[in-house]
Amino acid sequence: MDIKKIAESFYEAEKNRQQIDPPARSNSSMSIEDAYAVQLENIARKINEDKEKLIGMKIGLTSRGMQKLLAVNEPDYGHLTDRMLLQEGAPCEMSRLIQPKVEGELAFLLDKDITGPGATLADVYNAVSWVVPAIEVVDSRVRDWKITLLDTVADNGSSAMLVLGGGMKRLKDIDLRLIGMILEKNGELVNSGTGAEVMGNPAQAVVWLANKLSCFGKRLTAGSIVMSGALTAAQAAQAGDNFSVSFHGMGNISIRFV
Numbered sequence: 171m172d173i174k175k176i177a178e179s180f181y182e183a184e185k186n187r188q189q190i191d192p193p194a195r196s197n198s199s200m201s202i203e204d205a206y207a208v209q210l211e212n213i214a215r216k217i218n219e220d221k222e223k224l225i226g227m228k229i230g231l232t233s234r235g236m237q238k239l240l241a242v243n244e245p246d247y248g249h250l251t252d253r254m255l256l257q258e259g260a261p262c263e264m265s266r267l268i269q270p271k272v273e274g275e276l277a278f279l280l281d282k283d284i285t286g287p288g289a290t291l292a293d294v295y296n297a298v299s300w301v302v303p304a305i306e307v308v309d310s311r312v313r314d315w316k317i318t319l320l321d322t323v324a325d326n327g328s329s330a331m332l333v334l335g336g337g338m339k340r341l342k343d344i345d346l347r348l349i350g351m352i353l354e355k356n357g358e359l360v361n362s363g364t365g366a367e368v369m370g371n372p373a374q375a376v377v378w379l380a381n382k383l384s385c386f387g388k389r390l391t392a393g394s395i396v397m398s399g400a401l402t403a404a405q406a407a408q409a410g411d412n413f414s415v416s417f418h419g420m421g422n423i424s425i426r427f428v
């Protein structure tokens with residue numbers, strides 16, 4: 171199996187807005203380590219060649235429903251760069267995307283490193299400076315979203331764009347498990363959920379990430395943004411759509427596709 175060749179296919183697919191067949195289908199020996207190697211190959215290329223800056227990490231597959239759908243028993247992760255960060259109020263251009271979907275979630279801003287293995291919930295609470303409402307735009311370069319865990323990991327966790335809201339809160343001021351969220355599309359309610367949908371507590375997803383990264387000799391660093399995972403199912407987006415995500419006590423955040 172050629173890691174660089176698979177990485178190249180994803181890189182070109184994203185650049186040219188083309189869909190590709192799932193690589194796991196034609197690479198039967200592909201492992202989760204191989205899939206993360208593909209991801210890292212492209213992140214290094216974006217940083218070294220495209221001069222993008224790494225700003226944080228995203229966690230996916232944090233709900234039981236999504237794990238059951240893909241027949242896995244743990245989340246996955248991807249990398250976030252400055253090119254993915256969209257300012258609130260700025261239009262999201264479909265010309266940069268292929269088959270986008272919208273998710274509402276909480277983002278954690280770190281002011282201390284978190285190092286695994288053995289990272290705990292207490293370590294996360296000690297390291298997080300602020301929690302903010304966020305929207306993640308996920309997008310798959312795999313044809314028609316026909317993905318397995320290996321495909322989405324290789325595709326950088328199906329990452330695309332993110333928007334951070336202004337309703338910043340200290341962890342001590344909110345109960346992450348009970349905080350409610352509603353997702354509206356073009357003025358209509360399409361989904362609602364609570365923080366407990368994300369591994370029982372969104373901060374627990376960050377614990378998982380810190381410990382998973384240690385398997386690859388990496389850690390969560392101060393100054394990073396960590397997207398903790400969707401509270402509800404993702405909603406497909408197209409040009410002309412407007413989405414709004416509201417978190418109880420934290421205000422709302424919106425995104426418009428053009």
